[in-house]
Structure formats: structure tokens, C-alpha cells
Amino acid sequence: MTAAAPTGATEEPSEVPLVASIDVGTTSSRVILFNMLGQEVSKHQIEYSTSASREKYAPVGKRRHSVDETTAAAAGGGSDSRRASRASPPSPAQPIFSAEGIAIEANEYLEIEDLERPSVPTLSFPRAGWVECNPLGILAHVVQCFAANLVSVDRVNGSRVSNGLAPYRIRCVGIANMRETTLVWSRKTGEPVVPYGIVWNDTRTSAIVTEKRNSTPQAVQDRLRAKTGLPLYSTYFSCSKLRWLLDNEPAVRACYDAGDLMFGTVDTWLIYHLTSNRAFVSDVTNASRTGFMNLDTLVYDDELLNYWDLARDKVNLPRIVSSAEYYGDFALPECVRTNLTPVAWSLLTDFCARTPAVPIQGCLGDQSxxxxxxxxxxxxxxxxxxxxxCFLLYNTGTKKLISSHGALTTFGYWFPHLENEEHAQPHFALEGSVAVAGAVVQWLRDNLRLIPKAEDIGPLASRVSDTGGVVFVPAFSGLFAPYWDASARATIMGMSQHTTASHLARAAVEGVCFQARAILKAMSSDAAGEGRKDRDFLEEVADGTYEKAPLSMLAVDGGMSRSKEVMQIQADILGPCVKVRTSASSECTALGAAIAAALAYEKREDRVLWKDLKDVKKWVMYGGTEPGNRPPVDEESFRTRIFRSKSIDTERRRKWKLWEAAIERSRGWMNIVEQSTHDNATAKNM
Structure with missing residues (x-):
């Protein structure tokens, strides 16, 4: 698909510029090529093999979604079976859970050519609560995906040129990655010190953070949290993971004592190995998740390093950089050569030899x-x-806010070369999560069998205008932000003989939407400032202007966002202050990294895809259409849909009070269960 020519263009372009986006997630890696419309020109994805899947696993997952599926296979190759594995024997498939209680399915695929070859899984679960990744495996997957896209584009370009069309050309590369995952490698060799990295949702550091909490005065805790924006005593962040490696892996400790230890998250690992200058950097959105960076100074803080007993002269920390600047030219790491076919290796070698070289210059943590x-x-x-x-991020602009409602403070992005002074400054965000969203739809489908397919939830819920008084609190694994009650459990209240499957379906959807509203209410209260935190800003319209309210717009993506019925319910629950807008792309994370890379050029004239943030919106959301020719804001745009509340104020506020009452009744249930079990055991022993 060819991008439309910029307004005023009088001749066909000699080439169609693309930006490549590397997106490394928890269970897969992908590389996507975007044009200026934000459309996917080519895509290749590899699902990770795991040690918690089926009886066998393979180093290279099932390939999918490239422009030419037949050419993508040419990029494949086996992983290096000589690398040691710490994986436990394969076990039956089961979900793993994040620190917020969010389930992550362990994916695993087999290919014919891999059946006879034992391999190292990309994800391993050696003990309960432990989640590890293979750093070299991730790197190999990224290069394989990149090669597959080059194979596809090479074929497509041959056809385009023969038909008189301009060929595609990759101009720059951006990276999005799972955050907090901790990797260590040797400065001398570039190889991992241990053959695994600790993934963000690993919980092995529980004892470390508990000891820290118990031994740290409250005043110190408050001061350190103000510096990092993070809860100090969560297993989520990189700081405790690095401490665990130093305390439990002799090889890591020896490397540290010798001053040879390099620490980084996935972005740092990839940029280090994929740049010709071995750039050792981490952008602010990733560095802010380590627990070592000061949000005000944008550098590693001595007090934070000392708190985790780290010596600056013994551990090499990546230089903290912006999200959009030149890091280095794309290079091919020799360590993955055995993972590629000769054809793929040749294409990559030619790609790296291009003049001018293709820069890696965009980097963002996945949620940012x-x-x-x-x-x-x-x-x-x-x-x-x-x-x-659900993951929710709230853009607070250049203002750093420390939440009093349990949200995290993080960076949204930093694009320093934009001409608008405010836009060129680092932008902060508040972050919160909901443990159960799509999982409740799966529960209705698989456990209660109310629907045959997940996408049927919207139509079923819309058969009734309300829940008939039913409130569903889907706290299957406790309540998270902003309630934070691990002892709570799911409850369904208010049922009668009148209750139908449609009432239950609607109550389940509303339960997800009410949780999102609760987080957004807390975040808007944080944004409003001290002295105004008891007000519900989602119930106030500031002169009818969204941009003047603490919260103006909720952009949505993911599975449930594809249901117009569900999104209208979300808009009705949020009320008139907030509009809900569906995403312009199904690959928002990868597109974000592509935007960062395209805006990284210092000179405006060098930005051949988008000139600034306004230009990004013009092309990605409106297909290049000028403002005067766009549809009204309440109508569906070229690539998005807008939902606004149709609810009656009194009815919406009544339902919110019912929700809050249901929350109170769901709290502390497991405490009661445990006490009852204890009392029963005591009675039997008497």
C-alpha cells in the first residue's frame, strides 16, 4: 500500500519512506514496517517458545503476518542448542501473572524443521513465581523478524518497480519493549553473564523488598518514592532484580567486582547489539522503571544506588537519553548468524551497508x-x-505528579527536537492497572458458557438497557488500583428471578468499565492538586471544553475496544466530561516506537514521514486530510470512532454509588475465609 503524497506534491516520489518498528513483548517479538499513514506495509512476528507449554518446544515460534508469507520462511533458522538452559522440565500449560495480577498466557508453537532438535526456550519458569527470558534468543528473534521483513519488501519492491511504482525504503528504526526486565552482560565479551534475564513479572525478590520495607524509616521511604515515582517495595522494578543477581549468582558478583558488569533492560540490550557503535543507552521511559533514576534530574541518583548497595565504579549503567535521538546505525550482530539462512544473512548485510546508513533513533517502553x-x-x-x-496511562504533560491514590509516576515520552518548546520537553504520565478486563469475558464464555465467542459479549449486553440492579465486581484475584485489597474476591450482587444472561453480561462489562473509571477518577484528582482530591472531576464540565478538564479524552485499544457496544457503555459510565476514542492502529505500541524514530531528526526537513505531532495526527488519524475537510468530532473519522456519554446524570451517579457499595462488600473476603478455616481447625483440635 502506497502512502499518499504530501499536500502540494507535483511528481511521483522516487521512493516511499518507511519506518521499522521493533516491538519486544512478554510472549512475542515482532517487527513492523509503517508508512506515513501509520499503516502496516509488512509485519513479521514470532511467538516465544516456553518451558511451561506443551511437551515439546522450539526455538523459533510460528511465523505470521508478513507481506509475503512464503518469503518469510527464508529468514528462519534454529537457535544455538549449545547454550545452557535453566528451564525446568516442560509442564502443562498454565497462565502466569504479573505483579498487578494480570494473566499472561504462555505461548508455544512447533515447526516441522524443529521437531528433531532440542532447544532453549525463550521463556522459562524454573520455579513458582519465577519468570526468565533468554537474552540471546530475544536478540535472534528480532533479527529474524527484521530479515523476514526485508525478504518480503525485496519481493514486493521487485513487483512495484516492474509496474512503475516507487519502491519502499526503510529510513529509520524505533524500538518498543517490555519494561523492567533485567539483563546483565560482560563489557569485554558482550555475552550474557548468566544465560537468562529476570522478566518484569518475576516475584523472586519478595524477601528482598520485604526486608527493605521493614528496615527503612517512613521518611526515607517517602523521599525515595518522590525521586522515583514508584512504590519502593514491589518486585516489579529492576532494582531488586539486580540486587538478587548480585546476591545469588557468583558469576554476576565476580563480574561486578571486576568492574566488567553491564546492566540494562531489553531496550539497552537490543540497542547495544544492533548498533555499529555499540551504543550503551536507555531512554527515560525505560530508565524511570529501574528504581535508580531521579525523575527530576534524569540521571541515576547516588542515594538510590546506595540504597540498593550498588557501587558506581563496579556496575556499568547505560547513559540515559531521550526517546527520539540518534543512538547509532543499524548493525548485524555476529552472534545470531547461526539463526539465519544464507539468503537472510545476505539481505541483512546489504541493508547494513546502505549509504546513508539506517539509524536506530527511537525508543519507548511498551506502555509509553x-x-x-x-x-x-x-x-x-x-x-x-x-x-x-487493563493498563491506563494519563498524560500529565511536563508536570511531575506523585499520586496519592496508588498510581505510578512514569515518563510518557521525550521528543527533544520538536520545534514547539513544550512538546520538546519530557512528558510525564500517571500509570494504573486493572487486573481483570478481558478475563471476565473469558470467564463468561468458558466457565458459564453464556457466549460462544468473546466478541458476542457486546451484543448480549446490549439486549438490555441496564443490569436490572445487578452489580458484578470481577475481583477474581483481588482489587488493584485504586482500591489495593488483595483479600477481595469477585462478587455478583442484586440478582433476582428477573435476572437474565444479558443482565449478567452487561454487569460484567460495567464492572470492567467502573474499574477504569475509578482509576481515571483517582488520576484526575491527582492532577487537580492538593485540597481538591475529594471532588469527582469526571462529573464536571469545564465550559464544555475537554482540554480544560483534568481528564479530556480516553484513547482505547485492545480486544474489548473493538466492540462498539462495550465502548458506548464505557463512555456512559465515564460521563460527559470524557470522550472515548478508538485507536487508529491495531498495533499502537509498535506505531508509537515508529513515531519516536521518525521525529528524531534534528532538522525538520529531514523528517520525511511526519514533521511534528500535529502532522502525525493529520496523516495517521485523518489520512492526510486538512482540518476543514474532516468530519465533525462527534462522527467517525477516517480511522477512529468517537464515543460520548448518552447517560442521564442522575442515573449514572446512582449506578456509581451502587458500584462503590459493592466494592465495600467485596473487600476482605479472603481474610474472613482464612479466619474461618483457622477457627475450624482450632475447634477440631480441642
Whole structure:
């Protein structure tokens, strides 16, 4: 698909510029090539093999979604079976859970050529609560995906040129990645010190963070949290993971004592190995998740390093950089050569030899990348990704806010070369998560069998105008932000003989939407400032202007966002202050990294895809259409749909009070169960 020519163009372009986006997630890696419309020109994805899947696993997952599926196979190759594995024997498939209780399915695929060859899984679960990744495996997957896209584009370009069309050309590369995952390698060799990295949702550091909490005065805790924006005592972040490696892996400790230890998250690992200058950097959105960076100074803080007993002269920390600047030219790491066919290796070698060289110059942590890919650039804009759970980010602009409601403070993005002074400054965000979203739809489908397919939930819920008084609190694994009650459990209240499957379906959907509202209410209260936190800003319209309210727009993506019925329910629950907007792309995270890379050029004239954030919106959301020719804001745009509340004020507020009452009744249930079990055991022993 060819991108439309910029307004005023009088001749066909000699080439169609593309930006490549590397997107490394928890269970897969992908590389996507985007044009200026934000459309996917080529895509290749590899699902990770795991040690918690089926009886056998393979180093290279099932390939999918490239322009030419037959050419993609040419990029494949086996992983290096000589690398040691710490994986436990394969066990039956089961979900793993994040620190927020969000389920992550362990995926595994087999290919014919891999059946006879034992291999190292990309994800391993050696003990309960432990989640490890293979750093070299991730690197190999990324290069394989990149090669597959080159194979596809090479074929497509041959056809395009023969038909008189301009060929595609990759101009720059961006990276999005799972955050907090901790990797260590040797400065001398570039090889991992241990053959695994600790993934963000690993919980092995529980004892470390508990000891820290018990031994740290409250005043110190408050001061350190103000510096990092993070809860100090979560297993989520990189700081405790690095401490665990130093305390438990002799090889890591020896490397540290010798001053040879390099620490980084996935972005740092990839950029280091994929740049010709071995750039050792981490962008602010990733560095802010380590627990070592000061949000005000944008550098590693001595007090934070000392708190985790780290010596600056013994551990090499990546230089903290912006999300959009030149890091280095794309290079091919020799260590993955055995993972590629000769054809793929030759194409990559030619790609790296291009003049001018192709730079890697965009980097964002996955949730920040999603915020950018959702085009939520204005302060007061928020995004919600509806997966198994929900991740919500709220753009607070250049203002750093430390939440009093349990949200995290993080960076949204930093694009320093934009001409607008405010847009060129680092942008902060508040982050919160909902443990159960799509999981409740799966529960209705698989456990209660109310629907045959997940996409049937919207139509079923819309058969009734309300829940008939039913309230469903889907706290299957406790309540998270902003309630934070691990002892709570799911409850369904208010049922009668009148209750139908449609009432239950609607109550389940509303339960997800009410949780999202609760987080957004807390975030808007944080944004409003001290002294105004008891007000419900989602119930106030500021002169009818969304941009003047603490929260103006919720951009949505993910499975549930594809249901117009569900999104209308979400808009009705949020009320008239907030509009809900579906995403312009199904790959918001990868698109965000692509936008960062395209805006990294210092000179405006060098930005051949988009000139600035306004230009990004023009092309990605409106297909290049000028403002005067666009549909009204309440109508569906070229690539998005807008939902606004149709609810009656009194009815919406009544339902919110019912929700809050249901929350109170669901709290503390497991405490009661445990006490009852204890009392029963005591009675039997008497």
C-alpha cells in the first residue's frame, strides 16, 4: 500500500519512506514496517517458545503476518542448542501473572524443521513465581523478524518497480519493549553473564523488598518514592532484580567486582547489539522503571544506588537519553548468524551497508509507546489498553505528579527536537492497572458458557438497557488500583428471578468499565492538586471544553475496544466530561516506537514521514486530510470512532454509588475465609 503524497506534491516520489518498528513483548517479538499513514506495509512476528507449554518446544515460534508469507520462511533458522538452559522440565500449560495480577498466557508453537532438535526456550519458569527470558534468543528473534521483513519488501519492491511504482525504503528504526526486565552482560565479551534475564513479572525478590520495607524509616521511604515515582517495595522494578543477581549468582558478583558488569533492560540490550557503535543507552521511559533514576534530574541518583548497595565504579549503567535521538546505525550482530539462512544473512548485510546508513533513533517502553501510538499527546489525555487486564496511562504533560491514590509516576515520552518548546520537553504520565478486563469475558464464555465467542459479549449486553440492579465486581484475584485489597474476591450482587444472561453480561462489562473509571477518577484528582482530591472531576464540565478538564479524552485499544457496544457503555459510565476514542492502529505500541524514530531528526526537513505531532495526527488519524475537510468530532473519522456519554446524570451517579457499595462488600473476603478455616481447625483440635 502506497502512502499518499504530501499536500502540494507535483511528481511521483522516487521512493516511499518507511519506518521499522521493533516491538519486544512478554510472549512475542515482532517487527513492523509503517508508512506515513501509520499503516502496516509488512509485519513479521514470532511467538516465544516456553518451558511451561506443551511437551515439546522450539526455538523459533510460528511465523505470521508478513507481506509475503512464503518469503518469510527464508529468514528462519534454529537457535544455538549449545547454550545452557535453566528451564525446568516442560509442564502443562498454565497462565502466569504479573505483579498487578494480570494473566499472561504462555505461548508455544512447533515447526516441522524443529521437531528433531532440542532447544532453549525463550521463556522459562524454573520455579513458582519465577519468570526468565533468554537474552540471546530475544536478540535472534528480532533479527529474524527484521530479515523476514526485508525478504518480503525485496519481493514486493521487485513487483512495484516492474509496474512503475516507487519502491519502499526503510529510513529509520524505533524500538518498543517490555519494561523492567533485567539483563546483565560482560563489557569485554558482550555475552550474557548468566544465560537468562529476570522478566518484569518475576516475584523472586519478595524477601528482598520485604526486608527493605521493614528496615527503612517512613521518611526515607517517602523521599525515595518522590525521586522515583514508584512504590519502593514491589518486585516489579529492576532494582531488586539486580540486587538478587548480585546476591545469588557468583558469576554476576565476580563480574561486578571486576568492574566488567553491564546492566540494562531489553531496550539497552537490543540497542547495544544492533548498533555499529555499540551504543550503551536507555531512554527515560525505560530508565524511570529501574528504581535508580531521579525523575527530576534524569540521571541515576547516588542515594538510590546506595540504597540498593550498588557501587558506581563496579556496575556499568547505560547513559540515559531521550526517546527520539540518534543512538547509532543499524548493525548485524555476529552472534545470531547461526539463526539465519544464507539468503537472510545476505539481505541483512546489504541493508547494513546502505549509504546513508539506517539509524536506530527511537525508543519507548511498551506502555509509553502505546500512549504515543494512541496519539494521546495533550496533557489530560489518557489511554486504556483492554487486554486480559487493563493498563491506563494519563498524560500529565511536563508536570511531575506523585499520586496519592496508588498510581505510578512514569515518563510518557521525550521528543527533544520538536520545534514547539513544550512538546520538546519530557512528558510525564500517571500509570494504573486493572487486573481483570478481558478475563471476565473469558470467564463468561468458558466457565458459564453464556457466549460462544468473546466478541458476542457486546451484543448480549446490549439486549438490555441496564443490569436490572445487578452489580458484578470481577475481583477474581483481588482489587488493584485504586482500591489495593488483595483479600477481595469477585462478587455478583442484586440478582433476582428477573435476572437474565444479558443482565449478567452487561454487569460484567460495567464492572470492567467502573474499574477504569475509578482509576481515571483517582488520576484526575491527582492532577487537580492538593485540597481538591475529594471532588469527582469526571462529573464536571469545564465550559464544555475537554482540554480544560483534568481528564479530556480516553484513547482505547485492545480486544474489548473493538466492540462498539462495550465502548458506548464505557463512555456512559465515564460521563460527559470524557470522550472515548478508538485507536487508529491495531498495533499502537509498535506505531508509537515508529513515531519516536521518525521525529528524531534534528532538522525538520529531514523528517520525511511526519514533521511534528500535529502532522502525525493529520496523516495517521485523518489520512492526510486538512482540518476543514474532516468530519465533525462527534462522527467517525477516517480511522477512529468517537464515543460520548448518552447517560442521564442522575442515573449514572446512582449506578456509581451502587458500584462503590459493592466494592465495600467485596473487600476482605479472603481474610474472613482464612479466619474461618483457622477457627475450624482450632475447634477440631480441642
Amino acid at each position: 509507546a502505546s500512549l504515543v501510538g494512541q496519539l494521546a499527546f495533550k496533557p489530560g489525555a489518557a489511554k486504556c489498553t483492554y487486554g486480559t487486564g
